[in-house]
Amino acid sequence: MHPRRPLDLVTLAAFCVLSCSPLVSVLGRPATFLQDFHVTWADSHIRQINGGATIQLILDQNSGCGFASKRQYMFGRVSMKIKLVPGDSAGTVTAFYMNSNTDNVRDELDFEFLGNRSGQPYTVQTNVYAHGKGDREQRVNLWFDPAADFHTYSILWNHHHVVFYVDEMPIRVYKNNEAKGVPYPTYQPMGIYSTLWEADDWATRGGLEKIDWSKAPFYAYYKDFDIEGCSVPEPASCASDPKNWWEGASYQQLSAVETQRYRWVRMNHMIYDYCADRSRYPMIPPECEAGI
Numbered sequence: 001m002h003p004r005r006p007l008d009l010v011t012l013a014a015f016c017v018l019s020c021s022p023l024v025s026v027l028g029r030p031a032t033f034l035q036d037f038h039v040t041w042a043d044s045h046i047r048q049i050n051g052g053a054t055i056q057l058i059l060d061q062n063s064g065c066g067f068a069s070k071r072q073y074m075f076g077r078v079s080m081k082i083k084l085v086p087g088d089s090a091g092t093v094t095a096f097y098m099n100s101n102t103d104n105v106r107d108e109l110d111f112e113f114l115g116n117r118s119g120q121p122y123t124v125q126t127n128v129y130a131h132g133k134g135d136r137e138q139r140v141n142l143w144f145d146p147a148a149d150f151h152t153y154s155i156l157w158n159h160h161h162v163v164f165y166v167d168e169m170p171i172r173v174y175k176n177n178e179a180k181g182v183p184y185p186t187y188q189p190m191g192i193y194s195t196l197w198e199a200d201d202w203a204t205r206g207g208l209e210k211i212d213w214s215k216a217p218f219y220a221y222y223k224d225f226d227i228e229g230c231s232v233p234e235p236a237s238c239a240s241d242p243k244n245w246w247e248g249a250s251y252q253q254l255s256a257v258e259t260q261r262y263r264w265v266r267m268n269h270m271i272y273d274y275c276a277d278r279s280r281y282p283m284i285p286p287e288c289e290a291g292i
């Protein structure tokens with residue numbers, strides 16, 4: 001398999017140098033729910049609307065639900081537009097994550113959206129598991145109402161770093177510090193997962209705020225799936241090809257503008273960082289000291 005690339009003008013132009021034909025469409029296509037994903041939990045609670053362009057996830061007292069990519073990927077960028085549960089969403093968790101599905105040596109990159117009482121801010125929790133170890137939570141309160149509109153949530157994963165984006169704002173960077181002995185996901189492909197579930201024992205104000213089932217069913221919406229990466233199985237050369245766009249010079253570190261945005265998020269919206277939690281980690285975890 002070849003990596004999927006966006007059918008953008010640069011790609012078109014490059015292609016046209018060789019031969020410009022209508023076959024250009026074989027270069028890539030947007031990911032679609034039907035072709036690229038399947039339901040993993042509670043078929044009855046996932047609906048395709050707008051002809052399958054938008055997916056509705058349902059949580060009620062009977063069940064939550066989930067879906068996952070059919071394939072696994074090695075490096076790349078995955079993004080989705082998500083509209084979260086509106087109103088009183090306390091106790092609900094909507095998740096979007098990548099996972100190697102290898103429990104003992106799990107690699108996982110998590111976005112978890114923790115609901116809240118009406119009018120209280122939604123919290124985005126991110127976590128990074130590398131080679132089986134997680135416990136690297138960070139939390140950011142969103143600066144907009146993520147249930148009013150769709151917003152884009154992306155995970156960039158290359159040989160240099162993992163970056164979690166909310167729209168164009170980097171909210172988390174986990175750098176490849178393997179050279180300093182810090183584990184980094186480099187050798188296992190990961191699938192893409194989404195779930196909507198109840199977690200009122202911990203999600204909202206540490207479990208103090210319970211889910212209000214009288215407001216059920218709860219709905220979250222997903223659309224515009226975009227997967228650009230090396231899908232597995234395929235020649236291993238794809239994942240290590242430095243010519244993949246996501247490995248390019250401008251993706252190896254944050255740009256100056258992104259660095260400013262990242263600083264703004266951390267200064268104004270970060271509410272928890274395991275790196276600064278001395279009661280939990282009397283010794284600062286090595287990746288926190290290794291810098292971004």
Ligand SMILES: *[C@@H]1O[C@H](CO)[C@@H](O)[C@H](O)[C@H]1NC(C)=O
Nearest residue numbers: 114116120121123203204205
């Ligand atoms: C919910 O709102 C409270 C009060 O504003 C806030 O402290 C908390 O961080 C918010 N998020 C969660 C997940 O509890």
